[in-house]
């Protein structure tokens with residue numbers, strides 16, 4: 001597999017180099033130099049394949065010989081060990097549930113696959129690496145769970161004290177072993193600053209191999225294509241694979257980029273919906289052709305999508321050959337306020353009994369608004385990116401009932417283990433050096 005930078009100012013690299021570098025030196029994003037189409041026979045018989053089998057075929061087509069087929073099969077089976085079911089909600093309306101992994105958000109697909117790939121390459125070289133991540137919530141949980149007990153890798157997660165939800169904090173701080181949490185007395189920006197400074201610290205990087213688990217890593221994008229194609233397989237099994245519309249709740253647009261990649265690989269899709277909250281940069285771009293970042297981003301109840309300048313946008317452009325008209329043909333944008341989001345959560349719950357997290361509700365709204373504009377019925381799929389219980393405050397307020405599932409009350413009972421630090425860089429540095437030296 002060969003990857004290029006979307007800025008075209010740095011050399012092509014192998015998969016191994018792309019995943020350990022994260023970002024190309026010219027600050028572009030790595031993209032595959034070619035996106036292969038899967039053969040006709042694959043699509044024609046896809047309903048007979050499992051999610052893991054589909055995942056292998058896609059990964060193999062993209063990755064090629066960088067990971068031998070037998071190793072790749074093992075790696076995929078280890079990383080993708082939870083389902084992604086398609087659940088009927090209303091007539092012609094299906095929810096693709098992506099929250100059945102360990103952190104209960106779709107980011108588990110990316111984090112677990114990246115962990116397995118990194119670990120695979122490191123085993124060959126018997127090297128130890130140290131991952132540093134700053135999180136405002138969801139990413140940290142998926143990375144912690146994804147790298148938990150992974151050989152040759154330890155993870156240090158920095159999170160802002162008092163600024164993540166109880167469930168999110170417990171997901172970061174109760175694992176132990178190769179995962180440690182630093183509770184920073186500051187903001188998410190302070191956490192990010194400490195991590196950035198560590199990567200620039202020559203003394204530190206001379207002694208230890210540091211890596212990031214950034215959301216723009218190509219290893220996180222590839223596995224997100226798996227569940228789109230698996231959704232297609234599930235629809236085909238039901239005889240519903242003719243006119244498919246897929247609505248994706250979006251923030252940094254990694255998820256939607258992966259969907260477009262699946263389409264480029266040959267998956268039949270009529271239309272994608274880019275559904276956002278009031279951080280509506282992309283819906284506006286699709287309307288006007290003007291790309292205007294929002295800074296600072298606006299706070300909403302779908303806070304994992306509070307992104308004012310989506311980092312994967314250049315990938316979306318690349319997938320449409322940097323052609324706005326091509327993009328507009330396949331992609332329609334909608335954005336929603338918190339009031340509209342809450343109303344959708346309540347109405348769907350009252351009508352069907354199905355509870356959606358706020359992000360999922362945004363995708364539901366986008367799907368409904370788009371299908372209303374059509375004369376003929378289509379099969380609509382909206383992506384559920386997190387389990388509703390991760391956003392319990394909003395959910396309980398909207399549906400007016402206690403909604404905590406058993407699996408989470410067990411998590412909340414576990415004991416938190418975190419080291420409190422200030423925003424002082426030297427204190428942070430001494431803390432991680434002590435921890436790394438033990439590892």
Ligand SMILES: *Cc1c(COP(=O)(O)O)cnc(C)c1O
Nearest residue numbers: 250251252253254255304385386
């Ligand atoms: C990260 C996240 C999103 C946004 O996904 P992108 O790939 O950044 O567009 C949506 N919903 C939830 C629950 C998330 O955690």
